[in-house]
Amino acid sequence: MRLQLTHALQRLSYHIETIYLFTRSDYKTILLPVTVFSVSASSIFQARALVRTLIWTWLHLLQANVSNQTFSGHEDIVNKPWRPLPSGRVTVHQARGFRFFLMALCLGVSYFLGPKIAVASLALTAVEVLHDDVLMSHHPLLKNLCNVGGYLTFEIGATLSMTPTQELDGTAYTALTCSALLILTTITAQDFADVEGDKLSHRRTMPIIAPNGSRWVWGLDMYSGCGFLALGTLVGLRYFCFRDPRSDRSSYVLYNAKVKC
Template sequence: MSRFTATTLRCALRHFETAWLFTRSDLKTTIFPVMIFTTVVSPRHNPLDLSCALCWLWFHLFQFNASNQSYSAHEDILNKPWRPVPSGRISVKDSRALRWGLMVICLGFSSLFSLDVVITSGVYTVFLIMHDDFHLSHHPIFKNLCSAGGYVTNELGSSLILSRESSLDRTSIKALFCSALVILLTIHAQDFADVNGDRRSGRRTPPIVALEGSRIYMLCALPLFSFALASFWSLGPFSTVLFVSMGSWVGIRYFLFRDEICDQSNYRLYNIWLMGVHLLPANVHFRALAW
């Protein structure tokens, strides 16, 4: 292998690693739940289309993180120092330039499928701009609204690609509505472990604005949402008890275990519960949770 080839290979591997580090922490928060949702609601499961949906989702997640992490570098020094910007792998300026380049790539990739996917990609970018450039991420309510909008557009775009349809069926629309509601009202679960960095950046997240109230809210909201969703999707008695118990345990942990390490574990458990939320529509198509 020539010196030029070896240098090129090392450079390419470094770029791939940087891209991975941008998106690493969101595999559990976005990639897994969204792909579970997409697989469950789609009537088709072609491996090639599934791979395309996964690539589409990852590139949009990469776009979001390149933008978001260019604004959060000062708080990531405390919360996530291994990310590309705080670790010095890429500058803030280059990260923001990368973000706009990824926007073009995402729109171009979406054009390979349908106009609906292109529109979905464009709407996703609008939510991203509002979240980062208009600093709505600093507001406890508008941050959740942007998060819910971005999350649902991820689910919609991936589902349109996998289903190869111009629109979704009634079950998929109901599932999107449930997902949007859950994200809107519970996604601040991610903020408890990041209080120190968020306070440093001037963000007003629920755990900062109402420390005790936000804990009590999680204690009550997760079991109530679990029961409501189990009823909405007509789960069987065993599945209902299992799902409600899972939501209740996560809510109890948020209330009882409050240090940063525990909150990181709480958020991982929340994401497992969130994957369960996205699995529930399977009961309509397959009656998989009727027992």
């Protein structure tokens, strides 16, 4: 009996670690920034709503990552060999089955929280299908548009979850508009660290098409604030001066901090 219990706990630990590895690279780039955005854009802060928002965001992050990684296993062998698929923890068939389970789970949880949140969940699923199944991720412009859609649906769903009335006010709409424009024009930042793997997938990202030109970042005017300007300058200089994958990954974390400021 004790042996069976030990074996069961080992299997549970193994599966928990596998789920963590699906989302490991995006806690600092999605979960934390989106949660901070939702708190900032919401008119009222409640601790219970924060917990609800964290759970909603994490579940949808898991869904998005499983969806993406079922199509990127071969490039992850180069870029992120510790992920569940390239490391052999799960098969493509198992990951795709898990993906469809998560789609249903996320939509069900969202509908329970509110119909508008369910619409955001459904929209995120549609973006994932366009990005992964329709292969929009292989085109530099369409990939950026999918990223805008993905970030916006995350931010809308999280903000609605944080707001007791589940209504977006003028502040939220302004924040979403600014976020969309920033992401559209700068999301190329996430592709620098993955150039070698993207080449294996025959993706045409901006760092592949224009390895030097894509590292230029447009400046900010003086009214944007010294702190924001300093962080933006730091990110731009890091991308231009430090070009190894490890530095690009660190720069992408700073980029997410800048976007959500």
